[in-house]
Amino acid sequence: MDYLVICLASLAVSGLTLFSGFGLGTVLAPVMAIFFPVETAVAMTAVVHFANNLFKLAMFGRTANFQVVIRFGIPAFVASLAGAWILVRVSDMQPLFRYFLFGHQMEVYPVKLLVGLLIAFFAVVELRPGKGSRPCPPSWLPVGGVVSGFFGGLSGNQGAFRSAFLLGAGLGKEAFIATGVVLACLVDASRLTVYAGMAGSEIISGNLGLIVTATLSAFLGAFAGGRVLKKITIKTVRILVGSLLLGLAAALCLGVI
Numbered sequence: 001m002d003y004l005v006i007c008l009a010s011l012a013v014s015g016l017t018l019f020s021g022f023g024l025g026t027v028l029a030p031v032m033a034i035f036f037p038v039e040t041a042v043a044m045t046a047v048v049h050f051a052n053n054l055f056k057l058a059m060f061g062r063t064a065n066f067q068v069v070i071r072f073g074i075p076a077f078v079a080s081l082a083g084a085w086i087l088v089r090v091s092d093m094q095p096l097f098r099y100f101l102f103g104h105q106m107e108v109y110p111v112k113l114l115v116g117l118l119i120a121f122f123a124v125v126e127l128r129p130g131k132g133s134r135p136c137p138p139s140w141l142p143v144g145g146v147v148s149g150f151f152g153g154l155s156g157n158q159g160a161f162r163s164a165f166l167l168g169a170g171l172g173k174e175a176f177i178a179t180g181v182v183l184a185c186l187v188d189a190s191r192l193t194v195y196a197g198m199a200g201s202e203i204i205s206g207n208l209g210l211i212v213t214a215t216l217s218a219f220l221g222a223f224a225g226g227r228v229l230k231k232i233t234i235k236t237v238r239i240l241v242g243s244l245l246l247g248l249a250a251a252l253c254l255g256v257i
Contacts, residue, residue: 002035003210007217014052014221016244017159018177024218025049025159036207042087047211050188052218056181059226064178068169071141072162073186076149080190083153095255106255115151116252119160123245138169145183152187159184160248163241173233 006028013027025045032041095107144165152158162183166176250256 003213005034006031006210006214010048010214011217011221014218015225016221018056018222018225024052028214044207044211046188046192048215048218050185050192051215052222053181053184053188055219056177056222057185059222060174060178060181062178063174064182065169065171065175066182068138068141068166068171068179069182069186071138072145072148072165073183075142075145076152076158076162076183077186077190079146079149080153080158080187081193083150084190085153087154099255101254101256108253108255111151111154112252112255115160116249118147118151119164119245119252120249123164123242123249141165141169148183149187149190153190158187160245164245167241 009028009031010024013024017024028048029041029045032045035041036044093109093111095109096113098105098107100106144161148158148161148165151161159180162180166180169176169179171179
């Protein structure tokens, strides 16, 4: 059952994340957490996430805007190390509060509540009526890198912040996707160096088959998403990203994921 649930989630969400720039780690980590401890689920998800981003890098990397990559990526890389270091030390943090929804107990953690509120802010900015085409000006890219990298290392939620800031960089749809992929690879590489101490654990080493299968499922989803890329516009991408940001923010604040 764990193979089926995790691989289906990886396949479905990977195709969607090609356009949104976030979602695979956000969805896959809680799915993994159904079957594994939270810190192990985050580390296993990071491996799948990184491998899938390398696959997308091979597909689209040539269209990335490397000026944006440098301004955003260097702060993100450094900040993600700090976030991952903190994760290792606060993995047993208790939730702020618990409640029941449709018979299921929900738990709201401090980090996820903070992440959710920040993401909601960017979503409202992106979707507000009559807004200009650049909600976060390019001068904010280094700040976006710090925010995205830190929370990427801490909770795996790097992509939502990255997409929110990249939408203001004036990129076309291909450059938006490709630049996001390059940046995601940088952050994944940095946080995996911190998570590496877990690689020898019995749980991870005993589930390499699951990690490989989930990774291949993510590859298939990304490939399928790439087939329809030419059929959408950057306006569609902006609306999709903004809408998904709101949904993700609500889910995090309510403890659903």
